[in-house]
Amino acid sequence: MSDEIRVSNATKVIKGRTVLDGVSLGLSRGGVYGFLGINGSGKTMLFRAIAGLIHLTTGSVEVFGKTIGRDCDYPPNLGLSLDTTGFWEDRTALSNLTFLASIRGVAGEPEARHALERVGLDPYDKRKVSAFSMGMRQRLSLAQAVMEAPELLILDEPTNALDVDGVDMVARLICTERDRGCTVLVSCHNEPKVEALFDQTYHLYEGRLTEGEKR
Numbered sequence: 001m002s003d004e005i006r007v008s009n010a011t012k013v014i015k016g017r018t019v020l021d022g023v024s025l026g027l028s029r030g031g032v033y034g035f036l037g038i039n040g041s042g043k044t045m046l047f048r049a050i051a052g053l054i055h056l057t058t059g060s061v062e063v064f065g066k067t068i069g070r071d072c073d074y075p076p077n078l079g080l081s082l083d084t085t086g087f088w089e090d091r092t093a094l095s096n097l098t099f100l101a102s103i104r105g106v107a108g109e110p111e112a113r114h115a116l117e118r119v120g121l122d123p124y125d126k127r128k129v130s131a132f133s134m135g136m137r138q139r140l141s142l143a144q145a146v147m148e149a150p151e152l153l154i155l156d157e158p159t160n161a162l163d164v165d166g167v168d169m170v171a172r173l174i175c176t177e178r179d180r181g182c183t184v185l186v187s188c189h190n191e192p193k194v195e196a197l198f199d200q201t202y203h204l205y206e207g208r209l210t211e212g213e214k215r
Contacts, residue, residue, distance in 0.1 A: 002065035003029040005152070005183065009059035010049055012207075019045045021207040022059070027185070027200075029064065029151075032178050034198035035187040042207040043187040044082065047154050050185070051080055063152060079150030079182075081158055084137035089130040093140050094123050097147055106148045115147040116140075118176075120169055134161035142170070146177060153177050153184045159191050167193055 005027040012020040020042050027033050035043045048054045050061050052074035061068045063075040087096045097112035107115075113123040119139040132140065138161045145153060158170045171193045174184055178197070188194050195201070203210045 002062065004062075005029075005050065005064070006062045007046070007050065007059070008062075010046065010056055010061060011058045012045055012049065012054060013057045019207050020049065020056070023204075023207070023209045024059075025202065025209060027183065029183050030178070030181050031199040032174060032184045032186065032197050034195055034201040035185065035204060036189075036195075036201060037187075037204035040206075041204040043204055044156050045207070046204070047082065047156050047185065047187070051075065051078060051082075051154055053082075075152050077148075077151040079145040079148065079153040081141045081145040081154070082156045084134065084141050084161075087129045087137070087140060090128055092126060092128060093121055093132075093136075093143070094125075096129060096140065097144055100144055101147060104148065111147050111149075112143075115143040118146065118169075118173060119143045120166070135163065135166060138162055139166070139169075142173060146173060149180070149182075151182060153182050155184065155186045157187055157189070159188055159194060167191055170194060171197060 007023055007025050010020050010023040023046060037043050049056055052068045055069060066072050093116055094112055097115060098109050101107040101112055116123040119142045121136065121139050121143065142158055159167050174186065174197050177184055186194065
């Protein structure tokens with residue numbers, strides 16, 4: 001099994017607009033990799049390609065020896081936080097997570113409770129998600145991403161809507177996941193505490209990878 005995520009000439013064209021333009025990179029297992037760029041630079045689209053959520057126009061993505069779209073539809077052990085939508089508004093946070101956990105059967109209610117505690121949410125909170133603030137929804141998204149102890153964790157703007165304590169929580173979460181061997185991909189805007197954790201930083205602009213910097 002390969003210990004690398006390999007993106008080869010990834011190109012995506014949507015309605016005549018090139019949103020990913022020949023992106024190629026290799027990421028070794030167990031690192032923390034940061035992706036920086038202005039809104040619309042291609043960060044989220046690259047993450048969607050690695051997660052198997054879009055089909056590339058040309059190019060390929062291989063995650064730990066499996067080519068996405070050929071060997072599997074999605075990376076087999078993926079934790080993903082792309083946005084705060086997709087939860088059942090009429091359920092509690094714990095009910096949402098336990099239902100999601102039941103799909104694969106990898107985690108159960110104890111893991112769901114622990115994940116909520118890790119992100120600073122009360123697993124015994126009886127409020128429905130419809131009553132959650134944006135910051136609470138962001139924390140819930142992070143909890144579902146780490147609940148099943150993934151080997152690949154993708155966090156797209158994980159500090160959105162979070163206060164200073166929330167940013168600290170995200171930094172701790174990334175450190176904990178890295179220390180257990182998880183490979184973490186993160187995009188963010190001007191968050192020094194998070195960016196200090198990056199083993200390598202990539203910059204995107206207009207769908208192109210412009211540079212990468214090792215720490």
